[in-house]
Amino acid sequence: MTPPVGYNQIVQMFGNPTQPGFEAKYVVPITLPYPLIFEDAVGFRHVLLKIRCHKFLAGEIQACFQEIKDNNLQGLCGYFGGCYNVRPVRGVKTKLSTHAWAIALDLNPATNPLGSIGDMDHQIIEIWEAHGFEWGGRWKRKDPQHFQFARGY
Numbered sequence: 001m002t003p004p005v006g007y008n009q010i011v012q013m014f015g016n017p018t019q020p021g022f023e024a025k026y027v028v029p030i031t032l033p034y035p036l037i038f039e040d041a042v043g044f045r046h047v048l049l050k051i052r053c054h055k056f057l058a059g060e061i062q063a064c065f066q067e068i069k070d071n072n073l074q075g076l077c078g079y080f081g082g083c084y085n086v087r088p089v090r091g092v093k094t095k096l097s098t099h100a101w102a103i104a105l106d107l108n109p110a111t112n113p114l115g116s117i118g119d120m121d122h123q124i125i126e127i128w129e130a131h132g133f134e135w136g137g138r139w140k141r142k143d144p145q146h147f148q149f150a151r152g153y
Helices: 006-014 022-026 058-070 122-130
Strands: 027-039 045-054 080-082 092-096 104-107 146-148
Touching: 022 027, 027 058, 027 080, 045 058, 058 122
Parallel strands: none
Antiparallel strands: 027 045, 080 104, 104 146
């Protein structure tokens, strides 16, 4: 699958997250090949065996995590910051985040905050990019925890 370019192609490929019924129609749970840790807003850690993403990307996302496991890289990619979240881009209230479509994931958020260089390992970046995801660490406003299946947005 080729990643969409820009808002119109994202909506054409993945639907409109502001429309009623979007979540029920497009967002599905997937089983992870290894557990991820999610730290909530009050600091409690949760072990995740499933996450929710867009149904058209479920296979690609599972394949990325399986490749990480197969290469014994789980220690480099063990923390989850989220996928599906209908919200605007941080700091840009008029533009939906790609998380609104459930086509973006945040990984290792504590050590890869928005605006930093972060410490995302190149092997993890290469796996996600090989599956069509764009890494936010290459952007002008760096977001090294962020991987999205879209370009030009």
